Structures are given as structure tokens and as C-alpha cells.
Amino acid sequence: MAARRPRGRAATRALAFVLLLALSFPRVASLHDGNSSAFVTSAVGDTETAPRRSMVGFVQDCNGFPPRQSGTLCGARGAYLRGHYLWVAATQVDAVTVVDVYRPDMPTVAGSVSDPTRLKAVVAVWAHDSGEYVVAIARGVRPTGFGHVTIVDVRADRVWRKDAFGRYLAQPRVFAATRDCESIDGRSVGRLCGARALAVVGELAYVAAEMSNALSVMTLPGFLTVKEGGGSSNAGQEDPIRAATPGFRGTVVDERLEGAYAVAVDSVSRFRTAYVASRFCKSCVVLVDVSDPDSPKIGGLLPRPDFPALVHRVPVMEEAQVVATNENVGRLRGVEFVARTPEVLEIGDENENALGAFAFVTTEFDGRVTAVAAECARASVALGESVQYCAAGARRGLYDVDSPPDEGYEYRPNARPNAVG
Numbered sequence: 001m002a003a004r005r006p007r008g009r010a011a012t013r014a015l016a017f018v019l020l021l022a023l024s025f026p027r028v029a030s031l032h033d034g035n036s037s038a039f040v041t042s043a044v045g046d047t048e049t050a051p052r053r054s055m056v057g058f059v060q061d062c063n064g065f066p067p068r069q070s071g072t073l074c075g076a077r078g079a080y081l082r083g084h085y086l087w088v089a090a091t092q093v094d095a096v097t098v099v100d101v102y103r104p105d106m107p108t109v110a111g112s113v114s115d116p117t118r119l120k121a122v123v124a125v126w127a128h129d130s131g132e133y134v135v136a137i138a139r140g141v142r143p144t145g146f147g148h149v150t151i152v153d154v155r156a157d158r159v160w161r162k163d164a165f166g167r168y169l170a171q172p173r174v175f176a177a178t179r180d181c182e183s184i185d186g187r188s189v190g191r192l193c194g195a196r197a198l199a200v201v202g203e204l205a206y207v208a209a210e211m212s213n214a215l216s217v218m219t220l221p222g223f224l225t226v227k228e229g230g231g232s233s234n235a236g237q238e239d240p241i242r243a244a245t246p247g248f249r250g251t252v253v254d255e256r257l258e259g260a261y262a263v264a265v266d267s268v269s270r271f272r273t274a275y276v277a278s279r280f281c282k283s284c285v286v287l288v289d290v291s292d293p294d295s296p297k298i299g300g301l302l303p304r305p306d307f308p309a310l311v312h313r314v315p316v317m318e319e320a321q322v323v324a325t326n327e328n329v330g331r332l333r334g335v336e337f338v339a340r341t342p343e344v345l346e347i348g349d350e351n352e353n354a355l356g357a358f359a360f361v362t363t364e365f366d367g368r369v370t371a372v373a374a375e376c377a378r379a380s381v382a383l384g385e386s387v388q389y390c391a392a393g394a395r396r397g398l399y400d401v402d403s404p405p406d407e408g409y410e411y412r413p414n415a416r417p418n419a420v421g
């Protein structure tokens with residue numbers, strides 16, 4: 001019978017292994033410095049090194065089946081990444097949820113807010129440059145589709161706190177909202193009926209509403225806290241709710257915007273143009289001239305192919321042509337479940353560094369957010385297949401033909417993926 005090894009040696013080895021793991025990951029203390037700028041500038045851990053597999057890690061928080069589900073990520077759809085916080089629209093539970101993805105291999109839910117009216121069937125979010133609030137688009141439910149554009153307060157000094165273990169947790173709150181949809185004689189009438197998609201440039205929001213066949217330009221607050229200067233005696237206090245409530249600048253209604261479900265805005269070119277994907281065409285996008293926010297009109301002003309110094313009005317273009325000729329506009333279709341970022345370049349662009357090493361994919365039916373290799377998401381979009389394949393397993397072979405065979409992995413809620421066998 002072999003002699004047992006001394007327990008002391010085994011304990012020493014175990015301790016060395018734990019220390020090695022601890023040194024392999026960033027210290028929690030480096031996440032924040034306690035002010036609002038930390039929430040804007042802090043980035044995801046290592047954004048340079050490409051992951052070894054397509055699925056890196058995930059978090060899942062949803063129980064039950066529709067319509068009786070509970071959790072903070074049920075119906076996860078549109079998401080927006082700012083710093084290392086991912087803001088997620090959880091449609092089934094009328095919630096905006098924040099996920100900390102500082103460690104992409106182990107994302108965690110950091111907070112959530114739900115509102116059965118102003119966040120009803122929320123489908124899209126956008127974190128404002130100020131770092132003080134998130135814009136949420138609530139679609140409402142059919143047949144009424146009472147849509148809202150909602151401001152969610154996420155200020156560092158108001159809704160964030162540190163728990164006993166040093167983790168930063170949030171309790172976001174709905175601050176203000178605008179609704180423009182009413183039921184008249186059994187018909188939904190208004191500019192935000194079935195509000196579905198959102199793009200933000202500065203203090204202007206471009207909102208597409210699928211039931212209204214409309215694209216609206218709306219004003220947003222610069223901040224939720226009154227800033228010093230300008231002769232104000234209320235510095236440091238909250239803006240009045242009326243000042244923070246989104247307002248309408250202009251709206252265009254057109255049958256070509258029927259069922260509008262995605263929007264992107266080119267704010268760099270000579271004339272500002274919105275590109276809208278709708279049910280009007282499966283492969284084309286509708287162009288809206290938004291150079292004058294008070295009077296948007298169908299047809300973007302683009303350089304003439306024969307004489308680029310002159311422009312002509314183009315109402316509709318093939319999406320593939322837009323992606324190929326305009327580097328300021330990414331793909332609109334096939335990326336609804338990929339988190340957007342402050343970068344102009346999105347998944348589907350040629351620039352490989354647009355999102356660093358990671359992309360974040362939401363999964364609606366089981367309330368999951370998955371960190372995946374950005375290369376895999378890009379390849380999936382280019383091939384015309386669902387990005388969910390990247391979140392479903394280790395698919396490095398999809399975009400790296402010289403890689404070794406894909407490893408087998410199993411899922412465990414709120415845990416790292418573990419190798420099978």
C-alpha cells in the first residue's frame with residue numbers, strides 16, 4: 001500500500017494554485033473610484049487578447065414561462081455597453097437591468113428596475129454620454145402598443161452603493177417618461193405606438209415606432225443634475241422632471257416605415273441621415289433626412305455617383321450597399337441581440353478592433369447574457385447566421401479554420417462554463 005503524501009504539501013500546492021488564480025484576474029478595488037466618471041471610462045478587463053473559444057461566459061436570471069416569469073433578465077433583448085456595465089432591456093419583466101461584465105468569463109447582475117407602465121415591454125436601451133441616465137424604449141403590448149421613451153436614473157451618487165463584500169450594486173429608478181399613443185375607436189393613434197428602436201446622437205434621440213409607421217426626433221436632457229456655472233443657484237440639485245422629460249422636435253410618417261424595427265444615424269457625413277429597417281423591404285433600408293430635426297423627411301441627401309460634389313435625395317437603398325459604401329453606418333439586421341457600444345463602428349463592420357475582443361449577446365427565451373468572442377459575432381453576421389450560435393457553444397472553428405476541434409462545454413446558471421469530461 002502506497003504511503004500517503006503529507007497533508008502539508010497538498011495544502012501548500014492548493015494555496016499556490018489559489019494565489020495563481022487570484023493574480024490572473026484584476027483586483028476588485030480597481031473597478032471604481034467612487035465618482036460618475038468611473039462608470040463611463042472603466043473598460044472590460046482584457047479587451048486585447050482574443051478569447052480561445054466563442055462562448056466566454058454568461059449570466060442567466062429568469063424562471064418560469066411566459067407570461068408568468070420572474071427574474072431580472074427575462075426576455076433580454078436590446079443592450080448597450082458603456083465601460084464595463086451592460087444595460088439590458090428585459091422585455092418580459094418590463095425591466096432595465098445592469099450586468100457587470102468586468103470579468104467576461106463571469107458576468108453578474110448588478111441591479112435592475114421594473115415599471116409595468118413606463119417600461120412595459122421595453123425593447124431597447126442607450127446609455128447617455130453624461131453617464132447619469134439610460135434612455136429606454138418601451139414598446140407596450142398589442143393591440144394598443146402604448147409606447148414610452150423613458151429616462152432611467154443611473155447616477156453614481158444616487159443609485160449605486162457598495163455592499164459588505166466591496167461589490168458595486170445599483171438600484172436604478174425611472175426618472176421621467178414620454179408617451180404619445182392613445183386608443184381611439186379601437187385604433188392606436190400617436191407617434192410612439194409600438195416604439196421599437198432607438199439611436200442617440202448628443203441630446204437627440206431618433207425613435208422608430210412600428211405601429212405608427214414613424215420616425216421621431218426627440219430631445220434629451222444633458223444631465224439630471226444641475227451643473228455649476230451659468231448663474232444657476234441650484235447647482236448639484238436635480239433637474240425638474242419636466243426638464244428631463246423627452247420632447248418631440250419632429251416626426252415623419254410614411255408607409256415605407258411600416259413595422260420599423262431598427263435605426264442607425266450617420267452624424268458624420270455632410271448631411272445627417274437616419275437609416276431605418278422596416279417591413280417595407282427584407283433587404284433594403286429607408287433613408288430619412290434628419291438634417292433639420294424639426295422637419296425630418298423621407299430621402300437622405302447623398303453624393304451623386306456621377307458628380308460627388310452634388311447631392312441627390314435617395315429614399316431607399318439596399319442594406320448591403322449602405323454597409324459597403326458608408327463606414328459610419330453598421331448593419332441594422334441580424335444584430336438586434338448584440339450589445340451596442342459608444343463606438344461608431346458596430347458588429348458587422350470591417351474594423352476588427354471596433355468592439356475589442358468581446359461582444360455581448362442577449363438571449364430572449366431564457367433570459368441570458370453571454371460574453372462571446374467579437375470575431376465570432378462578426379463572422380456570424382457576415383455569413384448571415386444567428387449570433388446565438390456563438391453563445392450556444394465553443395465555436396472558434398467558425399472564424400478560425402486553423403483552430404483545434406471545438407471543446408465540449410456545459411452550462412451552469414451564474415457560473416463559468418466547465419469542460420466536459
